[in-house]
Amino acid sequence: MSRFVWSFLFTLLFGQGLLLAQLPVARLLTVFPPGGKAGSQFEVALTGADLDEANQLHFSNPGIAAKQKIGENGLPEANKFVVCIATNVTPGVYEARVVGRFGISNPRAFVVGDLPEVIALTTNNSPAKAAPISLPTRKGERVLIECKGREIDSRMDAALALYHAAGKELERSRSGGLLDFTPAADGEYLLKVCDFLFRGGGEYFYRLTVSTGPHIDFIFPPAGLAGTKGKYLLYGRNLPGGAPAKVSTVDEKPLDQLEVEIELPREPTRQFSSPQKLAEESGAPWLRHWAGGS
Structure with a gap:
């Protein structure tokens, strides 16, 4: 009986030791900046465990490449890493x-855009140091x-507020x-961006796009x-050649509608094919390049 007890304890302790001997696994938390403009080259910093x-830094698109940054030594x-995005x-x-x-x-999500990009100052991270973004319209x-916050693997739940230069809130x-905002007059407007619960830190990054496209x-x-x-109806805003739609958004913003012809791929792909991407491949490049923005 005594021999059985000691044998059982030895097996139990030995098995527990095997569980504790597992190797760690690389865990990526953030890539910052979390994206860039097509045709650009820039430096990114990684955090994780x-x-x-x-x-090495690998991307799901072969047109995005990276190499380690070499220091002065x-x-x-x-x-x-230094990332290069093909045009x-x-x-x-x-x-x-x-x-x-x-x-x-x-x-981790990595975004490729086609508009000019600016990285916000790192000191703009507390209510006392908040600096609203100026928008000439x-x-x-x-x-x-x-x-975009959670859509690109950030912990941020973004809240937006738009103000007139005099301080009056116009949209939230x-x-x-x-x-969605249509100014009643030319001028400067101020945009405030924050986390809904006023949280912050390295994992609370976001990408803000301002465009008339x-x-x-x-x-x-x-x-x-x-x-x-086949033919599909696009519903959206600022659609060139679009007609007023009979539907509107939840916040009662008007929508345009436009009929386009889209060819669907024959084989399934690893990534979700968005309407915008399929429309571009079907000969509607204005979805990406029309009007522009900043």
Whole structure:
């Protein structure tokens, strides 16, 4: 009986030791900045856990490449890479993974855009140091302001507020998403961006887009048979050639509608094919390049 008890305890302790001996796994938390403009080259910094000897940064699009940043001493700088985005990379959200001593990490979102980009000052991170964003606009010009947080793997729940230069609040969005504004007069307007619960830190990054270009809200029908070409109705805002739609948004903003022909891919893809991407591939490049913005 005594021998059985000691044998059982030895087996139990030995098994527990095996569980504790597992190797760590690389875990990627942030890539900052979390994206860039097509055709640009810039530096990014990584944060995470068990990123020892991280020497490669892989992306789900072959048009996005990265190499380690080399310091003044001729050696690679830890967790810093220089990213190069080819000019022909379609705007969208892609995946980034880092490779190091403990293998390849989990994916994080990496956004490619086609508008000029500016990185906000890092000191603008508390109510006392808040600096509203100044937006010069023209009368009657429909301006679309979009803030992405959780959509790009951030912990931020964005809240937006737009003010007249005199301080009067004009528009507000408490759930992030899109802020649709048509100024009644030329002038400067101020935009305030914050987390809904006023949280902050390195994992609370966001991407803010201000544009007068087209925006698709939804498409009908929302699906089609693979390998077929058909006509679809786009519903959105600032659609060139579009007609007023009989539907509006939840906040009663008017929508445009436009009929386009889209060819659906024959084979399934790893990534979700958005209406915008499929329309571009079907000969409607204005969805990406029309009007412009800043």
